[in-house]
Amino acid sequence: MPIDATLLLIGKDTVETLLQTEDLLSAVREAFVLHSEHAGRVFPVVRERLHTGGIFGIKSGDVASQNLLGFKAAGFWPNNRQLGGEPHQATVMLFDPTTGRPNAILDGNAITTARTGAAGGLGLRQLARPDSSRLCIFGTGVQARVQLTYALRMLPAVREVRYVSISNEPDEGFEAPFRDRCNIELATRCNDAVAVSDVVITATPGGGPLFDADAVQPGTHLTCVGADTVGKRELPAGVLDRAGIVVDDVEQARSIGECQWAPELPCTEIGDLLRGAVQFERKNQDITVFDMTGLALQDLTVARLLHSSALASGMGTTVAWPW
Incomplete structure (x- = not known):
């Protein structure tokens, strides 16, 4: 078993630095088209209320032709406002579909904000x-x-x-x-x-x-x-x-x-x-x-974009993650 395997952590500041508007719009558009062509799968959504007053959800999917697999764990915790924090919380993970090993963990708040904004923008361009x-x-x-x-x-x-x-x-x-x-x-x-x-x-x-x-x-x-x-x-x-x-x-x-x-x-x-x-x-x-x-595919296409950009630019934090 490989003992030198690593995992890339991509935090909020890095996500926001790497997200360029045109690339983001292209990634979100690609997610919608993949879904339309049935080239990308969206798995059943988990969305459950918690005893703490929060809502926890998981959106996941894959694109077999791109070896893209992952999920976003996210939800809404209204009591976070009393702590001076953001009620929406999200984390995205990308996996190697061949081995099941995680490739990256990304800040999902920044991804969710950006990809939802881009989706709204694409909708306005089409419909307004x-x-x-x-x-x-x-x-x-x-x-x-x-x-x-x-x-x-x-x-x-x-x-x-x-x-x-x-x-x-x-x-x-x-x-x-x-x-x-x-x-x-x-x-x-x-x-x-x-x-x-x-x-x-x-x-x-x-x-x-x-x-x-x-x-x-x-x-x-x-x-x-x-x-x-x-x-x-x-x-x-x-x-x-x-x-x-x-x-x-x-x-x-x-x-x-x-x-x-x-x-x-x-x-x-x-x-x-x-x-x-x-x-x-x-x-x-x-x-x-x-x-x-x-859509989970929005999170995955954007996360893939960020993962590739982080590797190319040497950004993010690499940690040991041996088998």
Whole structure:
């Protein structure tokens, strides 16, 4: 048995240093296309509530043609806020599919934030009206920030941004990074902010409907991030019925996403759109929804990118991991 085997540890700072936007978008797009082509497998999701009040989950999968195998163990621990920490916690592991030996352990928080932001950006590019100029976002946390960052990148016509905070108070820390790119202000009336917006992004813990269904006007695109567990939702009843629904994975969306509340409705996987297997032409009056639950393949293609980049650049920490 090899006694000189090693394991590469890639922490948060290294992940953030190595993640370049265009490479990240390509890796996430590849994950969706692999899923659409059935070239990559997504294994059943584990998502369980814990006695501590947290939620623990595992998303795993493989791509046989690339010898890519791994999982992300992640969840949500709301009590972390009282400790001054991030409620979302995640760790990604890559394995050698031939031997089962681990190749790398990566900070999953940074990966999850980045790949979810990139997925939202790809969805906006496919589904939102290119001339969208007004955006409403629910949430001011890490995911809200990255979603807004990609929205402003993908939709350069967006100039007016209204945000809804959990405290209903202005959030200077949220506003500051975006002031040079848009006019950003707190929304004091949720329904009014939704009604005048071309794009609505919901990036909250998914505790319940965030606005009334009749606030959503024809022509609106909605990106939904927060529903990723049984019982979670951000959209009110009646919105999905009026919308063209796009998901990352049909079965997963109907199990733990917004589509769990209307599983009978037809929906299209974004990978089918990205590779041209399904044609989509948005009419100006169409309402569209991108229900994002997160694919294991996104974590794996991004982790593979990071692993290769870290090896090439000599970054990360190598530790002995003998058989």
